[in-house]
Amino acid sequence: xxxxxxxxxxxxxxxxxxxxxxxxxxxxxxxxxxxxxxxxxxxxxxxxxxxxxxxxxxxxxxxxxxxxxxxxxxxxxxxxxxxxxxxxxxxxxxxxxxxxxxxxxxxxxxxxxxxxxxxxxxxxxxxxxxxxxxxxxxxxxxxxxxxxxxxxxxxxxxxxxxxxxxxxxxxxxxxxxxxxxxxxxxxxxxxxxxxxxxxxxxxxxxxxxxxxxxxxxxxxxxxxxxxxxxxxxxxxxxxxxxxxxxxxxxxxxxxxxxxxxxxxxxxxxxxxxxxxxxxxxxxxxxxxxxxxxxxxxxxxxxxxxxxxxxxxxxxxxxxxxxxxxxxxxxxxxxxxxxxxxxxxxxxxxxxxxxxxxxxxxxxxxxxxxxxxxxxxxxxxxxxxxxxxxxxxxxxxxxxxxxxxxxxxxxxxxxxxxxxxxxxxxxxxxxxxxxxxxxxxxxxxxxxxxxxxxxxxxxxxxxxxxxxxxxxxxxxxxxxxxxxxxxxxxxxxxxxxxxxxxxxxxxxxxxxxxxxxxxxxxxxxxxxxxxxxxxxxxxxxxxxxxxxxxxxxxxxxxxxxxxxxxx
Numbered sequence: 001x002x003x004x005x006x007x008x009x010x011x012x013x014x015x016x017x018x019x020x021x022x023x024x025x026x027x028x029x030x031x032x033x034x035x036x037x038x039x040x041x042x043x044x045x046x047x048x049x050x051x052x053x054x055x056x057x058x059x060x061x062x063x064x065x066x067x068x069x070x071x072x073x074x075x076x077x078x079x080x081x082x083x084x085x086x087x088x089x090x091x092x093x094x095x096x097x098x099x100x101x102x103x104x105x106x107x108x109x110x111x112x113x114x115x116x117x118x119x120x121x122x123x124x125x126x127x128x129x130x131x132x133x134x135x136x137x138x139x140x141x142x143x144x145x146x147x148x149x150x151x152x153x154x155x156x157x158x159x160x161x162x163x164x165x166x167x168x169x170x171x172x173x174x175x176x177x178x179x180x181x182x183x184x185x186x187x188x189x190x191x192x193x194x195x196x197x198x199x200x201x202x203x204x205x206x207x208x209x210x211x212x213x214x215x216x217x218x219x220x221x222x223x224x225x226x227x228x229x230x231x232x233x234x235x236x237x238x239x240x241x242x243x244x245x246x247x248x249x250x251x252x253x254x255x256x257x258x259x260x261x262x263x264x265x266x267x268x269x270x271x272x273x274x275x276x277x278x279x280x281x282x283x284x285x286x287x288x289x290x291x292x293x294x295x296x297x298x299x300x301x302x303x304x305x306x307x308x309x310x311x312x313x314x315x316x317x318x319x320x321x322x323x324x325x326x327x328x329x330x331x332x333x334x335x336x337x338x339x340x341x342x343x344x345x346x347x348x349x350x351x352x353x354x355x356x357x358x359x360x361x362x363x364x365x366x367x368x369x370x371x372x373x374x375x376x377x378x379x380x381x382x383x384x385x386x387x388x389x390x391x392x393x394x395x396x397x398x399x400x401x402x403x404x405x406x407x408x409x410x411x412x413x414x415x416x417x418x419x420x421x422x423x424x425x426x427x428x429x430x431x432x433x434x435x436x437x438x439x440x441x442x443x444x445x446x447x448x449x450x451x452x453x454x455x456x457x458x459x460x461x462x463x464x465x466x467x468x469x470x471x472x473x474x475x476x477x478x479x480x481x482x483x484x485x486x487x488x489x490x491x492x493x494x495x496x497x498x499x500x501x502x503x504x505x506x507x508x509x510x511x512x513x514x515x516x517x518x519x520x521x522x523x524x525x526x527x528x529x530x531x532x533x534x535x536x537x538x539x540x541x542x543x544x545x546x547x548x549x550x551x552x553x554x555x556x557x558x559x560x561x562x563x564x565x566x
Contacts, residue, residue: 147484147486148436148438148447148448148484148486148487149448149484150434150436150448150450150469150481150482150483150484150487151481151482152452152479152480152481152482153468153480153481153482154204154207154479154480155207155477155478155479155480156179156181156202156207156477156478156479156480157476157477157478158183158475158476158477159200159209159210160183160195160196160198160476161194162192162194162195162196163475163476164183164184164185164195164196164219164476165183165184165185165186165458165472165473165474165475165476166181166182166183166458166459166472166473166476166477166478167182167183167184167186167220167221167222167458167459167472168181168182168220168221168222168223168224168459168461168472169181169182169459169460169461169470169472169478170223170224170225170233170461171225171461171463171464171470172225172230173225173226173227173230174230176204176463176464176465176468177203177204177205178201178202178203178204178211179201179202179204179470179478180199180200180201180202180214180223180224180225180233181199181200181201181202181223181472181478182199182220182221182222182223182235183196183198183199183200183219183220183476184199184219184220184221184238184266185219186221186238186266195219197215197216197217197218197219197220198213198214198215198216198251199213199214199216199219199220199223199235200212200213200214201214201233201247202478204480212247212250212251213251214233214235214245214251214253215251215252215253216235216237216241216243216253216256217237217239217241217243217253217256218237218238218239218241219237219238220235220236220237220238220243221236221237221238221266221267221268222235222236222267222268222269222270223235223236224270224271224272225272226272226278227272227274227328228272228274228278229278231246231247231248232244232245232246232247232272232278232295233245233247234270234271234272234281234295235270236266236267236268236269236270236283236285237256237266237267238266238267239259239262239266240259240262240263240264240265240266240267240285240287241256241257241259241262241263241267242256242257242262242263242267242270242281242283242291242293242298243255243256243257244256244281244295244298254295255295255298256298257293257298257299257301258299258300261299261300261301262291263283263285263287263289263291264285264287265285265286265287265320266285266286267283267284267285268284268285268286268321268322268323268324269283269284269321269323269324269325269336270282270283270284270324271283271324271325271326271334273292273326273331274328274331277294277296279294279295279296280292280293280294280295280302281293281294281295282303282326282334283324284321284323284324284336285320285321286320286321286322286339287315287318287320288306288307288308288315288318288319288320288321289304289305289306289307289315289318289321290304290305290307290321290324290334290336290346291303291304291305292304292348303348304353305346305348305353305356306318306353307319307320307321307336307338307344307357308354308357309342309344309357309360311354311357312354313353313354319338319339319340319342319344320338320339320340321336321337321338321339322337322338322339322367322368322369323335323336323337323368323369323370323371324336324337324371325337325370325371325372325373325381327373327375327378329373329378330373330378332347332348332349333345333346333347333348333358334346334348335371335373335381336371337367337368337369337370337371337383337385338367338368339367339368340367341362341363341364341365341366341367341368341385341386342360342361342362342364342368343360343361343362343363343364343368343371343383343392344357344359344360344361345357345358345359345360345361345394345399346358359394359399360399361383361392361399361400361401362399363383363390363392363400363401364383364385364386364388364390365385365386366385366386366411367385367386368383368384368385369384369385369412369413369414369415370382370383370384370385370414370415370416371383371384372415372416372417372425373417374417374422375417375419375422376422376495376498377422377498377499377502379393379394379395380392380393380394380502381393381394382415382416382417382425384412384413384414384415384427385412386411386412387407387408387409387410387411387412388404388405388406388407388408388412389404389405389412389415389425389427389437390403390404390405391403391404391439391502393502393506395506396506396509396510396513398513400509400513401509402502402505402506402508402509403439403443403502403505405427405435405437405446406444406445408429410429410430410431410433411429411430411456412427412428412429412430413428413429413430413456413457413458414427414428414457414458414459414460415427415428415460416460416461416462417462418462418466418487418488419462419463419464419465419466420465420466420488420489420490421438421466421487421488421489421490421494422490422494422495422498422499423438423439423440423494423497423498423501424436424437424438424439424447424466424487425437425439426460426462426469427446428456428457428458428459428460428471429456429457430456430457431456432451432452432453432454432455432456432457432473433449433450433451433452433457434449434450434451434452434457434460434469434471434481435448435449435450436448436449436450436483436487438487439498439501440494440497440498440501447487448487450481452471452473452479452481453471453473453475453477453479455473455474455475455477456473456474457471457472457473458472458473458474459471459472460472465488466483466487466488467482467483467488468480468481468482468483469481469483
């Protein structure tokens with residue numbers, strides 16, 4: 001039924017507003033049915049009607065024309081002659097026949113060559129082009145069905161009777177064939193005469209005895225391979241000295257920094273710099289300093305930075321560096337985690353020392369034990385401290401964490417990113433549990449939680465392929481875990497999805513920061529306007545005092561009136 005509203009007005013009234021009003025409906029025309037008119041209707045047979053569900057038709061076109069070449073000429077088998085060739089034109093016919101003959105010769109040659117190549121490949125067992133392809137397909141099918149898991153494949157123990165903590169692990173740059181482990185006791189004022197200062201380099205094929213024993217003057221807190229020169233190993237000592245070794249020349253140090261110009265506290269981080277010579281490095285300590293060195297001249301530091309966030313460049317106000325991180329993709333920037341729970345982003349290329357402290361991130365209650373940049377997104381980094389792990393980005397104007405783990409009941413003592421999956425990272429807890437997080441799939445709970453040891457886990461380090469993870473404990477035991485393929489194999493579009501996730505969370509935090517900033521501005525405006533509206537505090541006090549005493553006097557009079565009656 002079609003309902004139409006028609007509105008008519010004179011041309012002289014064009015432009016005037018239309019004033020419509022709402023009123024109850026009324027019947028204008030009522031035509032009753034006439035049964036006598038039923039005889040005039042003519043039934044229609046057959047009747048066409050439409051419906052929505054129709055047969056599914058495939059829209060495909062197939063050329064069924066075939067041409068057969070013979071010695072007598074061109075015989076078209078199906079469909080007649082091609083439309084662009086006139087059969088009466090001998091010149092076009094002969095040209096078309098030559099083209100068809102050339103195509104047939106080429107097809108026959110390719111088929112013959114393919115059969116010969118397949119024959120030769122089958123004869124030669126060393127060349128099997130299909131083997132790797134089908135293996136990958138099988139591995140992909142297994143990965144889809146396999147659940148996240150990890151297993152211990154090797155355990156390396158401190159060979160000394162008095163056990164020490166495995167404070168740092170570093171893999172050999174050449175295919176991870178060896179592993180350097182720093183051993184040190186970080187307990188306050190624990191110095192035993194029978195405690196060794198040695199740290200070791202282990203060959204994974206011979207895990208029962210160290211390949212090389214490093215003999216420093218003080219226990220090593222950190223140890224790091226040089227990616228340019230694999231034979232150079234850098235160490236940070238408990239007494240603040242920086243030492244380096246050449247593994248080709250034995251376990252004695254090649255050179256060390258003088259005590260009076262070294263750090264005054266233990267060195268919790270030391271890294272090689274990607275310089276042309278491959279001899280530059282820098283270190284951070286809880287004495288509040290970051291020092292740059294060149295192993296060709298270790299008599300004094302080449303540069304110094306005091307971690308004073310007030311930017312007054314005073315050592316007494318400096319924050320102690322409990323963690324240090326450096327990524328070769330950002331050669332002028334580095335991160336410092338402090339004992340006070342703050343993370344400092346520094347830029348070495350700044351002109352003055354105060355300008356080198358670029359950003360300050362606050363989020364941890366206790367000391368920061370680890371900071372690590374994401375290997376795929378360098379502006380995103382991970383921090384581990386107190387009971388949580390946070391993910392930050394340097395792209396926000398107001399530094400704030402964009403993601404984080406839940407608050408655990410045990411302390412988190414270390415963490416690191418997976419080198420092959422952008423959203424996977426590992427955390428070590430004080431109860432000996434290793435948590436593997438994949439924020440692309442689960443953000444509230446770890447994808448895998450594994451009890452590695454009964455002792456606290458202090459250090460983590462993953463191989464470049466992400467398959468083997470080293471876990472150092474408080475008692476000096478290093479467990480090598482093999483991670484399941486699903487946690488160390490990048491899937492399609494995983495990097496894009498992770499980037500989208502980080503950007504989405506950064507936008508969310510930015511919106512919250514803007515709203516918080518607007519709220520603070522409103523409160524400030526309200527605070528400025530409030531003194532004008534309020535009365536004088538002294539007058540308010542006098543008024544309250546008068547009201548108080550008037551209430552007391554009224555109560556005394558009431559009681560005085562009640563006593564005589566009694």
